[in-house]
Amino acid sequence: MTEHLMKILVVGDWNVGKSSFVHRYVNGHFNKAYKMTVGVDFSVKLLHWSDKEKVRLQLWDIAGQERFISMTRIYYKGALGCVVMFDVTSSSSFLNCRHWKQDLDHKAMLPNGNSIPCILLANKCDLAQRVVSAESINRFSKANGFITWIEISVKENKNIGEAMRVLVQEILAVQSSLDQLQPKCEDSVNIPPDCDDHNSRGARCC
Numbered sequence: 001m002t003e004h005l006m007k008i009l010v011v012g013d014w015n016v017g018k019s020s021f022v023h024r025y026v027n028g029h030f031n032k033a034y035k036m037t038v039g040v041d042f043s044v045k046l047l048h049w050s051d052k053e054k055v056r057l058q059l060w061d062i063a064g065q066e067r068f069i070s071m072t073r074i075y076y077k078g079a080l081g082c083v084v085m086f087d088v089t090s091s092s093s094f095l096n097c098r099h100w101k102q103d104l105d106h107k108a109m110l111p112n113g114n115s116i117p118c119i120l121l122a123n124k125c126d127l128a129q130r131v132v133s134a135e136s137i138n139r140f141s142k143a144n145g146f147i148t149w150i151e152i153s154v155k156e157n158k159n160i161g162e163a164m165r166v167l168v169q170e171i172l173a174v175q176s177s178l179d180q181l182q183p184k185c186e187d188s189v190n191i192p193p194d195c196d197d198h199n200s201r202g203a204r205c206c
């Protein structure tokens with residue numbers, strides 16, 4: 001059985017439902033009351049991905065309030081994937097997703113320099129007073145390098161597991177293509193015969 005460990009960030013403006021999303025996904029409950037995140041909260045979820053694979057997700061729920069944002073560079077280190085969330089009843093939370101995505105791309109990247117896989121989640125679709133259209137989300141998602149976007153309702157438990165499955169699937173695909181880029185023993189540069197273990201400049205493969 002192989003176990004993959006994945007650090008996943010959950011970012012977006014304050015009050016869009018990030019903590020509720022993580023709580024729903026990990027514990028299966030919804031809390032109506034708003035409790036502001038201070039700094040960062042962590043949760044872990046174990047997925048039985050297939051007969052041969054488990055995925056241990058480390059979810060980093062980053063506070064959306066402006067005054068906590070200066071710490072995020074440290075939080076982003078080692079992340080393999082990201083959820084950017086907004087509230088469909090708040091146009092400013094949607095517009096700020098550009099900032100969250102750009103910030104992510106500056107602070108976290110794959111070993112080959114590419115952006116880490118990131119999904120855009122449109123939360124609170126249970127509410128009637130939505131102000132962000134599907135068409136503009138679609139355009140925005142494509143223009144800003146998201147894997148895709150999905151409409152969710154944490155309150156009504158709509159598309160929560162599905163959205164995370166799409167993200168995990170993409171992370172596994174990206175990680176597997178990166179593994180294939182790693183030099184294998186037979187592909188590596190031959191070490192001259194006079195190089196031995198004491199030569200600190202000699203690159204060794206296995």
Ligand SMILES: Nc1nc2c(ncn2[C@@H]2O[C@H](COP(=O)(O)OP(=O)(O)OP(=O)(O)O)[C@@H](O)[C@H]2O)c(=O)[nH]1
Nearest residue numbers: 014015016017018019020032034037064153154155
């Ligand atoms: N109607 C509705 N309300 C929701 C939904 N998801 C979250 N909420 C409510 O939105 C409010 C904010 O949710 P939080 O999860 O605390 O928001 P947050 O993004 O973590 O906020 P910060 O911790 O400040 O970054 C709470 O009152 C939730 O109950 C949803 O799908 N539908």
